[in-house]
Amino acid sequence: MSDMTTTEHLHLDPDRLFPADPRTRDIARELFSEVANLAILSPHGHVPAEWIADDEPFADPTSLLLSPDHYVTRLLHASGVDLAQLGVGGTAADPREAWRIFCARWGLFTGTASAGWLEHVFSHVFAVSEVPSAATADIIYDRISRSLATPEFRxxxxxxxxxxxxxxxxxxxxxxxxxxxxxxxxxxxxxxxxxxxxxxxxxxxxxxxxxxxxxxxxxxxxxxxxxxxxxxxxxxxxxxxxxxxxxxxxxxxxxxxxxxxxxxxxxxxxxxxxxxxxxxxxxxxxxxxxxxxxxxxxxxxxxxxxxxxxxxxxxxxxxxxxxxxxxxxxxxxxxxxxxxxxxxxxxxxxxxxxxxxxxxxxxxxxxxxxxxxxxxxxxxxxxxxxxxxxxxxxxxxxxxxxxxxxxxxxxxxxxxxxxxxxxxxxxxxxxxxxxxxxxxxxxxxxxxxxxxxxxxxxxxxxxxxxxxxxxx
Amino acid sequence: MSDMTTTEHLHLDPDRLFPADPRTRDIARELFSEVANLAILSPHGHVPAEWIADDEPFADPTSLLLSPDHYVTRLLHASGVDLAQLGVGGTAADPREAWRIFCARWGLFTGTASAGWLEHVFSHVFAVSEVPSAATADIIYDRISRSLATPEFRxxxxxxxxxxxxxxxxxxxxxxxxxxxxxxxxxxxxxxxxxxxxxxxxxxxxxxxxxxxxxxxxxxxxxxxxxxxxxxxxxxxxxxxxxxxxxxxxxxxxxxxxxxxxxxxxxxxxxxxxxxxxxxxxxxxxxxxxxxxxxxxxxxxxxxxxxxxxxxxxxxxxxxxxxxxxxxxxxxxxxxxxxxxxxxxxxxxxxxxxxxxxxxxxxxxxxxxxxxxxxxxxxxxxxxxxxxxxxxxxxxxxxxxxxxxxxxxxxxxxxxxxxxxxxxxxxxxxxxxxxxxxxxxxxxxxxxxxxxxxxxxxxxxxxxxxxxxxxx
Amino acid sequence: MSDMTTTEHLHLDPDRLFPADPRTRDIARELFSEVANLAILSPHGHVPAEWIADDEPFADPTSLLLSPDHYVTRLLHASGVDLAQLGVGGTAADPREAWRIFCARWGLFTGTASAGWLEHVFSHVFAVSEVPSAATADIIYDRISRSLATPEFRxxxxxxxxxxxxxxxxxxxxxxxxxxxxxxxxxxxxxxxxxxxxxxxxxxxxxxxxxxxxxxxxxxxxxxxxxxxxxxxxxxxxxxxxxxxxxxxxxxxxxxxxxxxxxxxxxxxxxxxxxxxxxxxxxxxxxxxxxxxxxxxxxxxxxxxxxxxxxxxxxxxxxxxxxxxxxxxxxxxxxxxxxxxxxxxxxxxxxxxxxxxxxxxxxxxxxxxxxxxxxxxxxxxxxxxxxxxxxxxxxxxxxxxxxxxxxxxxxxxxxxxxxxxxxxxxxxxxxxxxxxxxxxxxxxxxxxxxxxxxxxxxxxxxxxxxxxxxxx
CATH class of the missing domain: 3.20.20.140 (Metal-dependent hydrolases)
Structure with missing residues (x-):
């Protein structure tokens, strides 16, 4: 498994996912602008109603973003990580250690749907500017942890x-x-x-x-x-x-x-x-x-x-x-x-x-x-x-x-x-x-x-x- | 079902279906020109031989273009239209009313094969210049009806x-x-x-x-x-x-x-x-x-x-x-x-x-x-x-x-x-x-x-x- | 089966297989240059070890490139050629005659994987500059035959x-x-x-x-x-x-x-x-x-x-x-x-x-x-x-x-x-x-x-x- 050694800024291309051809891209940008800010309707999903009812703060980055996300833990598992190290299924894992494992293997997710979603979450929800890696794991963990403690992230x-x-x-x-x-x-x-x-x-x-x-x-x-x-x-x-x-x-x-x-x-x-x-x-x-x-x-x-x-x-x-x-x-x-x-x-x-x-x-x-x-x-x-x-x-x-x-x-x-x-x-x-x-x-x-x-x-x-x- | 409210001119892009990339498009245009005007060979199809043998004029737009076209009637049916209103299977339907239903729901066909074929028929065979809609249904019906009555449309x-x-x-x-x-x-x-x-x-x-x-x-x-x-x-x-x-x-x-x-x-x-x-x-x-x-x-x-x-x-x-x-x-x-x-x-x-x-x-x-x-x-x-x-x-x-x-x-x-x-x-x-x-x-x-x-x-x-x- | 009548120079586009869009093509070219010259690792294949152990010269173009290549002989067979004419399965066929049949029907392979591979072999391995055809079959056969007789082609x-x-x-x-x-x-x-x-x-x-x-x-x-x-x-x-x-x-x-x-x-x-x-x-x-x-x-x-x-x-x-x-x-x-x-x-x-x-x-x-x-x-x-x-x-x-x-x-x-x-x-x-x-x-x-x-x-x-x- 190759680790990503380049340290890059986490950057979401504003034209991401639009076709490369310039004219088609212009049209796509224009069409997207029609709906980019429309309200979200989510008629089928798996978020627990208790989260909204109780409105308690989320505990930590790992239990919120990593342990329950089987799109992510499965690929880590395929790369040789024990699911118990990631806190899957309620196993006791050190959240920060789990997060480090995840960030160190961030390169696994290149090209996957999960990478796109997580980059969006990191960048747009938590204003993280580092690409996940062994070197940035703690920085990102701490940034998200601090945010989760604030009322804005309930x-x-x-x-x-x-x-x-x-x-x-x-x-x-x-x-x-x-x-x-x-x-x-x-x-x-x-x-x-x-x-x-x-x-x-x-x-x-x-x-x-x-x-x-x-x-x-x-x-x-x-x-x-x-x-x-x-x-x-x-x-x-x-x-x-x-x-x-x-x-x-x-x-x-x-x-x-x-x-x-x-x-x-x-x-x-x-x-x-x-x-x-x-x-x-x-x-x-x-x-x-x-x-x-x-x-x-x-x-x-x-x-x-x-x-x-x-x-x-x-x-x-x-x-x-x-x-x-x-x-x-x-x-x-x-x-x-x-x-x-x-x-x-x-x-x-x-x-x-x-x-x-x-x-x-x-x-x-x-x-x-x-x-x-x-x-x-x-x-x-x-x-x-x-x-x-x-x-x-x-x-x-x-x-x-x-x-x-x-x-x-x-x-x-x-x-x-x-x-x-x-x-x-x-x-x-x-x-x-x-x-x-x-x-x-x-x-x-x-x-x-x-x-x-x-x-x-x-x-x-x-x-x-x-x-x-x-x-x- | 969203009706198309924009009144647009029915326009067939001369470069339709060619790739967007300009160089590839130029090549496509050139290749198409080699065959655009070649004779049609149709070695398998379902046109009744009697049509050609008898050479009678077609009756009306609906019985010619709508009622027998199950690509079209099926999608109208899916949108809630009764097939009997469209004259499917020999049911008695008012041709003009059926046509109005069809035109009012023209937006259903956007992106389908049928839309492309019908636009070509309207535009190239009947010189219709209106996009079908509730507002244009009668205009189009009358235009096609008049054409069908002439010898050129036998x-x-x-x-x-x-x-x-x-x-x-x-x-x-x-x-x-x-x-x-x-x-x-x-x-x-x-x-x-x-x-x-x-x-x-x-x-x-x-x-x-x-x-x-x-x-x-x-x-x-x-x-x-x-x-x-x-x-x-x-x-x-x-x-x-x-x-x-x-x-x-x-x-x-x-x-x-x-x-x-x-x-x-x-x-x-x-x-x-x-x-x-x-x-x-x-x-x-x-x-x-x-x-x-x-x-x-x-x-x-x-x-x-x-x-x-x-x-x-x-x-x-x-x-x-x-x-x-x-x-x-x-x-x-x-x-x-x-x-x-x-x-x-x-x-x-x-x-x-x-x-x-x-x-x-x-x-x-x-x-x-x-x-x-x-x-x-x-x-x-x-x-x-x-x-x-x-x-x-x-x-x-x-x-x-x-x-x-x-x-x-x-x-x-x-x-x-x-x-x-x-x-x-x-x-x-x-x-x-x-x-x-x-x-x-x-x-x-x-x-x-x-x-x-x-x-x-x-x-x-x-x-x-x-x-x-x-x-x- | 249409024979290719145009006499063209065999030319491999240095940008072949890259996307047409200019910006994407530039990126593809740059990425390809990272690996174009890396050593070949071939962990599964069917080359006989004896070829390398014995290091005998290859016999002739047909027994090397045509008779054993079932991607090629199958499409010739589909076009009406008897496999026996191609020396398939050890049948006795005149190698030069088989080669002529193959070259005369070269147009069959347009767009196939085999055409791309063979053009690469002809051009890069044997420096053939003719597109295969009935007219060029003997020229190509002789060029390859001469090469195979040299130590550089063992x-x-x-x-x-x-x-x-x-x-x-x-x-x-x-x-x-x-x-x-x-x-x-x-x-x-x-x-x-x-x-x-x-x-x-x-x-x-x-x-x-x-x-x-x-x-x-x-x-x-x-x-x-x-x-x-x-x-x-x-x-x-x-x-x-x-x-x-x-x-x-x-x-x-x-x-x-x-x-x-x-x-x-x-x-x-x-x-x-x-x-x-x-x-x-x-x-x-x-x-x-x-x-x-x-x-x-x-x-x-x-x-x-x-x-x-x-x-x-x-x-x-x-x-x-x-x-x-x-x-x-x-x-x-x-x-x-x-x-x-x-x-x-x-x-x-x-x-x-x-x-x-x-x-x-x-x-x-x-x-x-x-x-x-x-x-x-x-x-x-x-x-x-x-x-x-x-x-x-x-x-x-x-x-x-x-x-x-x-x-x-x-x-x-x-x-x-x-x-x-x-x-x-x-x-x-x-x-x-x-x-x-x-x-x-x-x-x-x-x-x-x-x-x-x-x-x-x-x-x-x-x-x-x-x-x-x-x-x-």
Whole structure:
């Protein structure tokens, strides 16, 4: 692993991510200026609502910016660093030592999405002017630490400084959503913080903790643990609770996009065996596929936007999972299929008024082949913004090129930052807006669309689209 | 859905689709000028031969340009428009009202292939100078209506104005091809209109109408409906009829590229059960795979080029299919596999002299992985031009980049417009020629090929390749 | 097939493969100059060690440059040339006649990787100044023939002229590696020529010649042919022999990346039946998957880097295989899957110190979806350079764009020429270095990384990475 020996000033090019060709770059700059300062809409992400509700100061640079960021810790791990040295998964690590390791290996991140986001955070949020390195690690650590101790760096202050208008969290169906209640009840804070219903472990018999989750649900609702109709009603009631607390969407992280419609008796029979852990993998898939259609049915009824995130093999390394828990950097994508898998769901609900189904993928091959064609026909289907490993400038460009010629610009979800790295939210939206400007600028430069039309579109993508698709 | 509020002049940039870099653009312009005015060869498409034979005036803008264009109606549908309002599938819709809906939502198409084609049709065919919008819908409708009433806009006049040299239609094997006969018998019309043998529903037991189609074939040929040898002979005779009427190719729209060789007794046994609707899906696939090899065998014998269009889930929405019929915008691609699937066919016929097999795909992943390697070895295999959703400038560029480094420029089919939108044929060839010029210009600018060689190649791609591959 | 009629001077643009945009091109030129003259490290390829050991003059242009180059002969075959006319697979062909056929069809290669390599060989190695054509075939043939007769064109002289520092061959496990011994024992030659352990036909029951290979292994080691433990020990001993002769890696060309862990008794039972040819395809896959994990275990023990080349359907055309043998141009890629397939291997050895597993693919879809995410977490996993059909400028650019945003620049293998075309090695490294420069220049021009950092990275990619990953 080569360490970066050059000592350079941390400098963010004001024209970064714009195409090199001078005329195209001028157009991109102009388009970006239309949206650079628009409020941030973040309809799907993982920031804890408690941060905003409690408004406590962040503890230190490492626990805020390093330990929980699996984009960063995974690449350090690949280079030979023990995750325990980085405080991953709650392991006890010396924060300053962890930070030194990170800065000494900063060169690993050159060219990655994370480097761009972190440079933006360092430079724009903390006014750090040093490029991270072994030599500058302590300087940067101390600068950030001092900032975090000031009121200007408390969560709510940053929320406002970042011009966030709405921020969705991701929540367990049994969460009482008290943090959300406190935030919306507080007249001194104007930002919207919306819960999101995330029922994976309540509807997927193969999800870790399924039996326990269903048992708690049954317990809370006073029903027998294997009462399928009671279970369905309980899920509906939990969704109603989320709607009452301001939720606009329900999110589904599933192994694949397989759906199926079972009759209620068959579903009930599977459910009774599922809560006892008796389903074969094929039966579990049937039940999960059925429950996705049930979730769609409930979305039609209660209006929650349904977002689908399929196709990841979670916790690829069992040893790492045992030692550091989930989200520790070894979730690996797999191929995914939508056309056949979603057909039963779409046959039943695809033409419903006001049903919104947003499809995300880490398998880029699905963009032009399946997702754009589906969203180009079904009024309910929207093309999710590039997700996870694909949430980076080149990948955003490939995404846009893959879907636009089939589905135009109108069928997308708007940008989704999908992050728990609260401080990087402006950086991520900045990268997305610049990437959209770069793409549109090329179409203008190639005479495919007018500059006037491109101006309209970029505002649409950044502002109107997330509002409409997520019913904000 | 954002409506385009700017009133702009409809303006086609003469340098549209050329790269932004000035030097590369100059090269592209120069290369395009080599082929801009060459005659159009259209060896695969869906224009009805009756249009040319009868030469009746087109009825109105909507039934000509909107209702049958599923690229357009699908995106309107996705935006919330009822297909019945657009006259899809023969539904009764007020043409002017449908047109207004379309124009009011013109902004949906920004960036799509359809927008480029339609702007070309409006501007170059009808001299429309307004950008479509709610405000301009009637103006444009009236302009086009007036034009359509004049002799200059009858099919044959347009055929000549478009400089079409040869146009292939797509026809049912039992079609008597009388329209084709009338066209070729008419000394006053010099264009070639060639039938294409499209036997899907006669050879695929899972195609809608299979049993009925086979029954009609048997009836016409005086054989028992379950007589396999008679059935094979009847298909050969129908192909001979097509050859006699000028056909140069047989086209196969199949679920996948699976092929297999059955012995005649096994095939006959499957066939007997197929006509009674008794095949399991696996058996149907076997029979279909066998019949593809039979079609290849017949192509070797009668010289018809074999074109293969696999990998589409047709009629994804049953309700829409029921109400609006096939080709109503909800055919969705699926993953496709060629290497293993085609091996039995290629083992038997892949090295035959004068056998031409053209492979199309909507799954872009097959270009570099399977199609270019196959066409780079088998003299019989040709790389089909980008098909359907991929028939657009960026997708054409991706296609070219994906296949060229493996297979060069010599193994392609030439551009295939594959359209029933007769008026858009020049637009589609214009886009393809510009896209080829843009790709070649980059290779010249990057010092990979000489300008002189690029000039030769673009003429090859546009003119020689379709002539040779389709034996025109 | 269009012959190139223009007579042009063979001219290699000194800025070839650099982006057209002037500023980006300047940066690319500057980055390329950092590495243009660095020594060549070739840690995986197919040059016979005997060439260097014996240092005999090459026979003639055709047997050196044409007959064995299946990239070239395959495209000639696709254009209608009989492989026997080209001397493929040891067939007797007149070398000069074969050369004339090749030169007359030179236009076939425009835009291919092969054209770029061959132009470099002709121009830089042989000072040929004519573009190949029917008219220039004899001139070029004679020029090359005369050169080959001189001492300056013997293998060792070229090895030194090419500035090759280390060159790996690919060898049968039972090879005595005498040529390697002779080379390293010769004090007059300073280049390193390293053997590579390639055990496919010893560990894959479906590989042609498996039973025979295992029988020879057993015979040489004095064990019963179906003695599984003896077989494992014998493989370990053969690897030790390779290590003693300087090997740094073991290479695995497998049908897919499926791995599994069997207990020793089950493995032994399968092995006993495997040597008798009794395994079903599913059982053969199990045994092969088990043996891949065994190979990983041995790599952990003996330090040989494990390289994996899955996903090719070898010898697609049986007739061609019968007449011309393997490597005659009809190996066709298939889809490949790593995430699930490699999990058993990585569960067992993925976190081991000093285990290096390099993943290659011809299925580009795996780059961003599977390979970059795996290499971005597991310290043992490295991203193999673009392989085979993807070893070309545009494909290298797509590769770099697909992996960098996830895994940065640090997780790659360095460039792998993987060739038996000895004379093209400098050309291939030149193309790779230019392609890296072009990619990095874009990132610099787009303000994503600094020029200083790009300079460091390109040296890393070309020099440090192959040294470290392959433990040179």
């Amino acid at each position: 969560p709510r202050a940053l929320f406002e400084r970042f011009r966030i208008e709405a921020l969705a969290t991701t929540d367990d169906p049994l969460d009482d959503l008290d943090a959300h209640r406190r935030i919306s009840a507080d007249p001194t804070f104007r930002g919207r913080v919306l819960p999101t219903f995330r029922p994976d472990k309540y509807i997927d018999p193969e999800a870790p903790g399924f039996a326990n989750a269903v048992a708690r649900l049954a317990d809370q609702h006073g029903i027998a643990v294997d009462d399928y109709r009671g279970y369905i009603t309980a899920l509906e009631e939990r969704r109603a609770h989320f709607v009452a607390r301001g939720a606009v969407s329900a999110d589904h992280g599933v192994a694949d996009a397989y759906t199926t419609v079972l009759d209620a008796d068959d579903a009930a029979a599977l459910f009774r065996r599922a809560v006892r852990g008796k389903l074969s993998p094929a039966e579990a898939r049937e039940f999960r596929g059925h429950m996705l259609v049930e979730m769609a049915r409930m979305s039609v009824a209660d209006g929650l936007v349904m977002t689908l995130h399929p196709g990841v093999q979670r916790n690829h390394s069992s040893v790492t999972f045992r030692d550091f828990g989930p989200d520790s950097g070894h979730d690996i994508p797999v191929r995914v299929e939508f056309t056949r898998g979603l057909r039963p769901l779409l046959e039943r609900h695809g033409l419903e008024r006001d049903f919104h189904l947003v499809l995300f993928t880490i398998d880029e091959t699905a963009y032009s082949r399946e997702i754009a064609p589906l969203a180009g026909f079904y009024p309910s289907v929207f093309i999710g913004a590039p997700w996870w490993f694909l949430d980076a400038p080149d990948a955003i460009g490939r995404f846009r090129a893959a879907v636009t010629e089939t589905a135009g610009f109108s069928r997308g979800s708007g940008f989704i930052d999908d992050t728990r790295a609260f401080l990087s939210i402006p950086a991520r939206h900045d990268v997305a807006r610049r990437s959209e400007a770069a793409f549109l600028a090329r179409y203008v430069a190639e005479g495919r669309i007018s500059l006037a039309r491109a101006r309209e579109i970029i505002v649409d993508l950044v502002d109107r689209q997330p509002r409409e698709v997520f019913k904000l | 099919p044959r006049a347009l055929f000549e104005r478009f400089r079409i040299e040869a146009l292939a239609t797509t026809d049912d094997p039992l079609d008597d091809l009388d329209a084709h006969r009338r066209i070729s018998a008419d000394p006053t019309f010099r264009g070639r209109v060639l039938p294409t043998f499209r036997p899907d529903k006669y050879i695929d037991p899972e195609a809608p109408g299979f049993a009925n189609a086979v029954a009609r074939l048997a009836d016409q040929h005086g054989i028992a409906v379950d007589d396999y040898r008679g059935y094979i002979t009847a298909l050969e005779e129908r192909r001979a009829h097509f050859v006699a009427r000028g056909a140069v190719s047989a086209d196969h729209g199949v679920a996948d590229a699976y092929t297999t060789v059955l012995d005649a007794d096994d095939a006959a046994a499957l066939f007997r059960r197929a006509v009674r609707g008794k095949l399991s899906p696996a058996e149907a696939r076997e029979f279909r795979g066998h019949m593809l090899v039979e079609m290849a065998r017949m192509s070797v014998a009668d010289g018809l080029v074999m074109t293969l269009h696999p990998g589409v889930q047709r009629n994804h929405s049953s309700v829409t299919f029921r109400d609006f019929g096939p080709d109503s915008g909800h055919d969705i691609p699926v993953r496709v596999e060629f290497t293993r699937g085609l091996r039995p066919l290629l083992e038997r016929h892949g090295l035959e002299r004068d056998f031409h097999l053209v492979l199309f795909t909507i799954d872009e992943t097959a270009y570099s992985r399977e199609i270019a390697p196959l066409a780079g070895f088998y003299p019989s295999v040709f790389i089909g031009a980008p098909w359907w959703f991929l028939d657009a400038p960026d997708a054409i560029g991706r296609f070219r980049a994906a296949v060229t480094e493996t297979a060069g420029f010599s193994r392609g089919s030439g551009f295939i417009d594959d359209t029933r939108a007769f008026l858009s044929i020049p637009a589609r060839h214009d886009v393809a020629r510009r896209s080829e010029a843009a790709f070649l210009a980059r290779y010249v600018a990057e010092g990979r090929i000489s300008l002189a060689r690029a000039r030769e190649i673009i003429v090859d791609l546009v003119d020689r390749q379709p002539r040779e591959v389709f034996k025109l | 293998p060792r002289a070229l090895f030194e002229r090419f500035r090759i520092e280390a060159l790996a061959t690919t060898d049968d496990p039972l090879d005595d590696l005498d040529a390697h011994r002779r080379i390293s024992a010769d004090p007059t030659f300073r280049g390193r020529v390293l053997p590579t352990f390639r055990p496919d036909k010893y560990i894959d029951p479906e590989a042609p010649g498996f039973a025979n290979a295992v029988a020879r292994l057993a015979d040489q080691h004095g064990i019963a042919v179906d003695d599984y433990r003896g077989y494992i020990t014998a493989l370990e001993e053969r690897r030790a022999h390779f290590v003693a002769r300087g090997a740094v890696s073991a290479d695995h060309g497998v049908a897919d990346a499926y791995t599994t862990v069997l207990d020793a008794d089950d493995a032994a039972a399968l092995f006993r039946r495997a040597v008798r040819g009794k395994l079903s395809p599913a059982e053969a896959r199990e045994f092969r998957g088990h043996m891949l994990v065994e190979m990983a275990r041995m790599s952990v023990a003996d330090g040989l880097v494990m390289t994996l080349h899955p996903g090719v359907q070898r010898n697609h055309s049986s007739v061609t295989f019968r007449d011309f043998g393997p490597d005659s141009g009809h190996d066709i890629p298939v889809r490949v899957e790593f995430t699930r397939g490699l999990r058993p291997l990585l569960e067992r050895h993925g976190l081991e110190r000093d285990f290096h597993l390099v993943l290659f693919t011809i299925d580009e879809t795996a780059y961003s979806r599977e390979i970059a995410p795996l290499a971005g977490f597991y310290p043992s996993v490295f991203i193999g350079a673009p392989w085979w059909f993807l070893d070309a400028p545009d494909a290298i650019g797509r590769f770099r764009a697909a992996v960098t945003e996830t895994a940065g620049f640090s997780r790659g293998s360095g460039f792998i020429d993987d060739t038996r075309a000895f004379l093209s090695i400098p050309a291939r490294h030149d193309v790779a270095r230019r392609s890296e420069a072009a990619f990095l220049a874009r990132y610099v021009a787009e303000g994503r990384i600094s020029l200083a950092r790009a300079r460091e990275i390109i040296v890393d990619l070309v020099d440090r990475q192959p040294r470290e990953v392959f433990k040179l």
